[in-house]
Every structure is written in structure tokens, then in C-alpha cells.
Amino acid sequence: MASLRDLFMEPYVADSQLNSNSSARHSSLEINPLEMETTPMPNHGEAAHQVVGVGPPSNADNGISLTWEDLWVTVPDAKGSRRRPIIQGLTGYAQPGEVLAIMGPSGCGKSTLLDALAGRLGANTRQSGDILINGRTQTLAYGTSAYVTQDETLITTLTVKEAVYYSAQLQLPNSMTKSEKKERAEMTIREMGLQDSMNTRIGGWGAKGLSGGQKRRVSICIEILTRPKLLFLDEPTSGLDSAASYYVMSRITKLDQREGRTIITSIHQPSSEVFGLFTNLCLLSSGRVVYFGCANATNEFFASNGFPCPTLQNPSDHFLRTINKDFDEDIEQGSEGKRATEEVIEILITSFKSSDGYQEVKRQVSKICKQGGTGSSLEKSRSHASFFTQCLVLTKRSSVNMSRDLGYYWLRLAIYVTLSLGVGTIFYDIGLGNSSIQARGAMLMFIASFLTFMTIGGFPSFVEDMKVFERERLNGHYGTTAFVIANTLSAVPYLLLISLIPGALAYYLSGLRPGFEHFLYFDSVLFTCMVLVESLMMIVASIVPNFLMGIITGAGIQGIMILGGGFFRLPNDLPKPFWKYPLHYIAFHKYAYQGMYKNEFQGLTFPCNQTGQRGVITGEYILKNKFQVEMGYSKWVDLGILLSMAVLYRVLFLTIIKIVENMKPAISKFISHDSFFTQCLVLTKRSSVNMSRDVGYYWLRLAIYITLAVSLGTLYYDVGMSYSSIQPRGALLMFLASFLTFMAIGGFPSFVEDMKVFEVERLNGHYGPTAFVIGNPLFSVPYLLLFSPITGALAYYLTGLQRGFEHFVYFDLVLFTCMMLVKSLMMTVASIVPNFLMGIIAGGGIRGLMMLGSGFFRLPNDLPKLLWKYPVYYIAFHKYAYQGLCNNDYERLYFSSDDLTGGLDVIISGEEILRDEFQVEMGYSKWVDLGILLGMVVVYRTPFLVIIRIVEKAKPVISKFISVKPQPMTQVMENQTATAVHMS
Numbered sequence: 001m002a003s004l005r006d007l008f009m010e011p012y013v014a015d016s017q018l019n020s021n022s023s024a025r026h027s028s029l030e031i032n033p034l035e036m037e038t039t040p041m042p043n044h045g046e047a048a049h050q051v052v053g054v055g056p057p058s059n060a061d062n063g064i065s066l067t068w069e070d071l072w073v074t075v076p077d078a079k080g081s082r083r084r085p086i087i088q089g090l091t092g093y094a095q096p097g098e099v100l101a102i103m104g105p106s107g108c109g110k111s112t113l114l115d116a117l118a119g120r121l122g123a124n125t126r127q128s129g130d131i132l133i134n135g136r137t138q139t140l141a142y143g144t145s146a147y148v149t150q151d152e153t154l155i156t157t158l159t160v161k162e163a164v165y166y167s168a169q170l171q172l173p174n175s176m177t178k179s180e181k182k183e184r185a186e187m188t189i190r191e192m193g194l195q196d197s198m199n200t201r202i203g204g205w206g207a208k209g210l211s212g213g214q215k216r217r218v219s220i221c222i223e224i225l226t227r228p229k230l231l232f233l234d235e236p237t238s239g240l241d242s243a244a245s246y247y248v249m250s251r252i253t254k255l256d257q258r259e260g261r262t263i264i265t266s267i268h269q270p271s272s273e274v275f276g277l278f279t280n281l282c283l284l285s286s287g288r289v290v291y292f293g294c295a296n297a298t299n300e301f302f303a304s305n306g307f308p309c310p311t312l313q314n315p316s317d318h319f320l321r322t323i324n325k326d327f328d329e330d331i332e333q334g335s336e337g338k339r340a341t342e343e344v345i346e347i348l349i350t351s352f353k354s355s356d357g358y359q360e361v362k363r364q365v366s367k368i369c370k371q372g373g374t375g376s377s378l379e380k381s382r383s384h385a386s387f388f389t390q391c392l393v394l395t396k397r398s399s400v401n402m403s404r405d406l407g408y409y410w411l412r413l414a415i416y417v418t419l420s421l422g423v424g425t426i427f428y429d430i431g432l433g434n435s436s437i438q439a440r441g442a443m444l445m446f447i448a449s450f451l452t453f454m455t456i457g458g459f460p461s462f463v464e465d466m467k468v469f470e471r472e473r474l475n476g477h478y479g480t481t482a483f484v485i486a487n488t489l490s491a492v493p494y495l496l497l498i499s500l501i502p503g504a505l506a507y508y509l510s511g512l513r514p515g516f517e518h519f520l521y522f523d524s525v526l527f528t529c530m531v532l533v534e535s536l537m538m539i540v541a542s543i544v545p546n547f548l549m550g551i552i553t554g555a556g557i558q559g560i561m562i563l564g565g566g567f568f569r570l571p572n573d574l575p576k577p578f579w580k581y582p583l584h585y586i587a588f589h590k591y592a593y594q595g596m597y598k599n600e601f602q603g604l605t606f607p608c609n610q611t612g613q614r615g616v617i618t619g620e621y622i623l624k625n626k627f628q629v630e631m632g633y634s635k636w637v638d639l640g641i642l643l644s645m646a647v648l649y650r651v652l653f654l655t656i657i658k659i660v661e662n663m664k665p666a667i668s669k670f671i672s673h674d675s676f677f678t679q680c681l682v683l684t685k686r687s688s689v690n691m692s693r694d695v696g697y698y699w700l701r702l703a704i705y706i707t708l709a710v711s712l713g714t715l716y717y718d719v720g721m722s723y724s725s726i727q728p729r730g731a732l733l734m735f736l737a738s739f740l741t742f743m744a745i746g747g748f749p750s751f752v753e754d755m756k757v758f759e760v761e762r763l764n765g766h767y768g769p770t771a772f773v774i775g776n777p778l779f780s781v782p783y784l785l786l787f788s789p790i791t792g793a794l795a796y797y798l799t800g801l802q803r804g805f806e807h808f809v810y811f812d813l814v815l816f817t818c819m820m821l822v823k824s825l826m827m828t829v830a831s832i833v834p835n836f837l838m839g840i841i842a843g844g845g846i847r848g849l850m851m852l853g854s855g856f857f858r859l860p861n862d863l864p865k866l867l868w869k870y871p872v873y874y875i876a877f878h879k880y881a882y883q884g885l886c887n888n889d890y891e892r893l894y895f896s897s898d899d900l901t902g903g904l905d906v907i908i909s910g911e912e913i914l915r916d917e918f919q920v921e922m923g924y925s926k927w928v929d930l931g932i933l934l935g936m937v938v939v940y941r942t943p944f945l946v947i948i949r950i951v952e953k954a955k956p957v958i959s960k961f962i963s964v965k966p967q968p969m970t971q972v973m974e975n976q977t978a979t980a981v982h983m984s
């Protein structure tokens, strides 16, 4: 039975091996199908069993007849020890020019049957029985069958014409000319009645385009471009009203009659008009067949068994209600004396099994099989568009998508420009003074790490790209390699743009090294870093196709890489295991920092301000001694390594997609069944129901925070109290106050969900915004209280910061307060921008600006007065967090001389360091900093409340402004046509 399965692409090859053991029928099952099906039941079927539909002759015009005999599908049960049957010994057929509808109550196995017939079952399923094409085990050529899934994974920025035409170029062979492909695309659009919407964008968030019915038809258009002879449709009408459902189904069935296509569709609850379009019906209950045969004769079958359809009732509603046992209690209560549904189902199943109708199905199956042996053979092969064409078309399509994706691409550019203006003004005209050495180092580090880190905000877009890819890949439109090449090529122009404009702004405003070749180098490194981060996030998206988990995972990986890059802890101070070998060498940040540093410092000289020394220090000396840059090779080698890494990351992306294709079912199985997650749920129920269930945000975040805390702990392990520990302590505290709390950005999708729930409840008058604003932070207190001591303690005690429990308590309180603040900030953003993508980018941008102005990257006295000192420095909570933490750690400590003091025997007090090195405001105690932070928690909540109230009023206006108006003609046309047909 490798036939159908072979058609459905590589990912299912493994499945086919698992599922295709038809010769060893049921050998792997623990249940005995015969026992289960021969339960003696009274035979109530007395008449009317002439129920088998007689369609057009099979195999007509190379048509496809599909037959299945004694088909079983099983899955592991909840405990995983036994197997549970989902499909139980089904026999049936589908013929050219006919529509077979699979119906039944929810969970009865409709999709499973469809998937089994289409060869798309998941890896944890086992299948047995025969599925034959025209009576034979044979392979269908590419394009002769298609599967339309329930969810519309379409590229929302494209118009209908573009979406279908691009797809035509991808799927149709090179032997067809461009105009022929265009013609085919337009003809298919017309066939599906979408001619008036040709130029309407499909639409998604913020840009209402097509209606649900129209989107469904676009999905169908794309799949029937190759004129498949066999079409599988999974719930093609779900979510559509009856008029739209009829319109969609009638369009499909018209084609089927004209082209001799075989259609198998699962459907939930068709209207009587839609039901009238079906040739045959397969009615299921708990994986068993209740009825199979001519759709028109179903009523008779039910009536003959004592369940006639009441007058004026939709027959399909009647069939489903009769066999739906989900609401048995209600039925019993509602009408006394009514037979329990279980009993009714058994009556119908037994009746059908002993009916002539069932015998007729079997006869029909064997007839098709016999005809198949002698009938005309199927097309042996159809050719695809060439690999080169596919790459070209995918690149073009992706570029069009990018240029129109306002949220990701253009907002990101705007935020990058804002950030680079931020960098440019904060380091404005940096000069060649001694203090510019540290400033240059910090600035270059910020650009190489943080500016590129922002790519994380594009994660939802990557996930969408991956979804479209997965659908098209599964349907065989193109291969993985073409996708990866196109994805890379299409990103290049945009990444060039966003590295060039923000790069130039930051470079020239700050007055880094003059000379165009130096700028070119700086920009090449920035561009390569962006390519690398984008590749990294695509890799994450291919493994974790979930916004929340992906963002947190991506941020965690980058956080660890930044830590090991050699800035937060100098390369020679990095602990050897893990941090130095291999992380420092794997993290692209190392090469980016070192390349940029060499580009900036080599050949420059700076005044020396060491006590008692005069003269200058050379850039080379700074590179070697201050930044501990590897000087054995040139900056071009660093760039070369970065470029090779970019290629390597892409190859890794390709490899991982290929591996994940095979591993995904196993991963999903692990996530859905693993007891760890269940335990997490049980544990967290004690704290709060919402948090307990949000595995992605709360528990994954906790895991990532712990990982980061342990990472910090090992990176700065036992940081010491000598001169050389002064800078690391400062960097460590800054990382904790800024970056660790920055991770809360990953929870943005959760905040958006919270906001959505709030909006619904608010609209229904359940409670007011004030109650929400007060209640919302309270929910997170237990979680953050749990969270900050664990991560805080790990980082604090591993690094050996100032001893004394009261110091740890202070440290932890600051951490906790910062987390509360970040949550407030992100909630405020969520209240204005209720969209994952824009919210993450906006939140990241705001926090980036705050971090820049907090007095670490540029010392407080060096901050430009305008904007940066007044007001950013004073409103950024990072200032108080950072200064409070520094006060807490350095007060009353003395640092002894070491190698770094160059032989000078000096002892420096913590207070001196605070005042001179970090320029901390010393006029008040650390508790004032904490008090200000706590006050800020309240203050940050107030704009949140105010904004919620304003947004409540302004949102309709904003949405109206952002959204693209749907073409009114199109909408009206669909409804009018559908209604007209419906009424006739």
C-alpha cells in the first residue's frame, strides 16, 4: 500500500513504513476487530437497503477510483500502553465524477479517515487494511491528487491573483509558458467565482481583505491548479454560513462533474442544499460506519430503522442528532422514553452491516478492483516547475510579502532608525578623548548585540512563513532547499536596507572612525549579524512553531551568546569550561565585537589618563589589553568567519527543517503527553489558574531565567574582590537589571491574550478597567516572588557578590520590582498595540532606548543633556535599578590591586568606585532607589489605566485608519449569489 502514501512527499515515508503493513492485517493491534464488531444486536433494518449510489463508470478518462477495505487506524491510549481504535474496519469507495461526504459527530474520526485515505496520518498512528487506486497498489504522479486543509495558511499580503499565480508558477511545469500559467491561474480563479476579488488582498490582522468563504476558495484554487484527479477536502465549509457553504461546495462539485474528478470531503453539518450536492455519504460514529451509500437514500435507511426525519427538518441535522451521544443526558431529560443514543447507534450499525446496502458496497469495491486490472492506466508522471524557477518565484513572492508587511518590516525599520538615532545622539561626536575608549566599546557592543537582537520581534512573521511553507511542502509544491534559498535571498535586500540606514545614522552621528572603508566594514558586520540572527530565529521557528515559546527560546539563546561574546566578561576572564570553550568561539558576537573593535581602534591613539602617566595609548594597546582582542589575524578574518557562519546557519536551518519534518510528530507527542508538563500544571494550579496553564510563558520563562542565572553564575563565578573585578561586577549588575528583565518581552503574546479577555469582559460589563489594572499585577506577584528569588539567588551566590543576607534581600527586591515594572510596561504596550509583532518590536524599542539612557552604556555625566539626560535618564527605571544594585554591592567594600593596576599597590574603596567609575548619585541611600522603583510600579500602572480608557474610545478610529477596506462589490457579490441559489 505504498501507492498513495508515496505521493504525499518525504515526511510521510517513515509513516508509510509504519502504517503500510497491509499484509499483516491487525497483527499489531491489541484489539480483536472481529470480536468488537460481532456484538449481537437486534436487527431492526427491515427494508430499504438499496442504498448504494450508482455513479458514472469507474476509471473513466483516466479518472481515479479509490477503494478501501477493512481499514483500521489506532493510536496509543492516554497511558500509552495500549492502542485505541479510531477507525474500525471501514470499507468504501469513491469514484470519478462523484462527491463522497464523510459525516458524523465531532470526534467520530472524519479527519482521520480522510487523512488515512490521503496518506497523511500522524506518526503515532497505525493503519491496516487495503487502500487501492483503481484496484491496484500504485503511485499517483505529482499533481494528480490534492488535499485542502481546514486552516487557511495563505500569505495575507498578496492579492488573490498574485497568490494563485505565484502558486501556478511554482507548481506547473516549465513546458508551460508564462502566459499559459497566467491563463490557468485566472481560469481557476474564475472557476471558483473569485473573478471580482482578483485584486483584493487576502488580508489578515489590521487589513481586512477577503471573507472566510473567499479565503477557503483561494485555498482550493491553489490546490486545483494542477487539475488533480483526486481531491481531498477537510471541512471545506467550516466557519462559513450556509449561503457561503453552498456557494463553495457547488463550485467544487460543478468542476468535479465536468472533469471527472473524484472528491472526498469531510463535512460537519451541511445545509439541505449542500447535502443535495453529495453523491455518496459515509456516516460515522466512533470510527464505525453507520451508513455508506447514496446520499439521497440515507433518509430512507433511517426511516426503515424507526428514525424518520421529521418534516421540515434538515435531514443531515437529523442524522447527526440521532447518532450524537455527546449530549445523551439532555436528550434523556428532554424527552422521556427516548432510546439512549448508544442503543440507537448499535441498531443502525447492525442494521447497515446486515443490509443489502452493505453487500452492494462490497460488490462495488470488488467491481472497481476488477475493472482496475483491465482499465486504462493512470498518468505515469507530471513535471514540476524547475528548481531554478521555484527559487526565483519564491524569492519574488517573499520580497513582495516583505515589502507589504507593514508590521514587521516597516515598523522594524522605523524602530531601528529610532534606536540608531538614540545611539547616535547618546554617543554624539564621541571624540578621541580617553573616556571615548569605553564609550566606543559599549556602543559597538550595543549595535552588534542589541540592534540585531531586535530581529526577535519578527518571530511571528517567521512562524507564518513556516506555516505556509509546511502546507505547500506537504502538498509537494516545492522542496525544502528551494524554500531555504529563496528565504535567504529575499531577506538580503531588506537586511541591507535596515543595516545601511540605521548603521549610517549611528556611525556618522557618533563620529566613529572617519573613512568610508571603515564605515563599509562596520556595516558589513552589522548586516552579517542581522542575517545570522534572522537565520537563528528561523531555526527556532522550524523547531518551536509557537510564538511564545519561540520568542523566549530565541531570546535565551541570544542572551547566552551575548554573555559569552567577550564584552560582559573579558575573554581571558571567561571560565574555561563552557564559556570559553566552546561558547566564546561559537557565539558570532565574539567575531562581531572583535572585528568592529579592530576596525575602530587600529591606527588610532588616545590620551592616557593613568595616574602619574602622560602621553598616548595606541589603539593596538587598547585592543590587546583593554578588550583582550585576538590580534593574531586581521579584521577581515573576523568578517570572513561571520560570513561563513551565515552560510553555516542557513545550512543548519535546511538540515533542521529536514530533520524536524521527521521528528515533529514525536516532539508533539512528547509535549502533549509528557508528565513533566502535567506536573507543572498541577503545581501551578495552587498559585493561579491562568499562570498554571500558561506553560509557554511562565514555566518556559522560568526555565530560561534559571538557565540565564546559572550562566551568569558560571560566567562570573566567584568574581572576587580585586581591582579587575570592579568592571565585571558592574557589567553583571547591569545585565541582571536590564537584560534578565528584558526577557519579559517574550511574554507579550500572553499579555495580549490577557488584554483580549479583559476587553471582552469589559465590553460585557463584568468589571471596570481600574479593577483590572489593580488585579492584574496582583496575579503575577506570587509568580514573580517565586521567580526572582530562585534566579536571583543562583546568580548572586554563584558569583559571590557582597556577602550578607540583607544585601541579597535588597538585590532580590530590586530584581522583583524590575520584573513588575517590565510587565507593566509591556501591558501598557499591549493595551495600545494588541498585535504580537508590533507589540514586541515597540516594547523592545522602548526598552532599548531606556537601557541606552540608563547610565551604563554612556556614563551619566557624558550623556547628552537633551533627551538622554533629561528626561530619559531619570524616567528609565534602569537608572535606579542599576545604581541601587551598585550601591548595594560596592558599599563598604575595598578592592585590592592586581595585574590590572600595572604594579601599582592601591586599594580602592567601593564608594570611590561608585562616585568616580560609575558616576552613581551618592547623595541618597540605596533604599531611596528602591523606593523610587516601587513608586514607579504604581506610576507605570497609571498610564496603563489612562491608556486603556483612551484606547477604549480611540481603537475603532485607529482600526478604521489602519485597515484596508474590503472591496464592497466582492462581498456583496458573494452573498447575493449565494443567497439567490440558496433560495431557489
Ligand SMILES: Nc1ncnc2c1ncn2[C@@H]1O[C@H](COP(=O)(O)OP(=O)(O)OP(=O)(O)O)[C@@H](O)[C@H]1O
Binding pocket: 075, 076, 086, 104, 105, 106, 107, 108, 109, 110, 111, 112, 113, 122, 124, 125, 268
Ligand atoms: N494522531 C492522533 N493521536 C491521538 N489521538 C488522535 C489522533 N488523531 C485523532 N485522534 C483522536 O481520534 C478521535 C477522532 O479524531 P478526528 O479528528 O478524526 O475526528 P473528527 O470527526 O474529524 O472530529 P472533528 O469533527 O471535531 O474535527 C478524536 O478523539 C481524536 O482526539
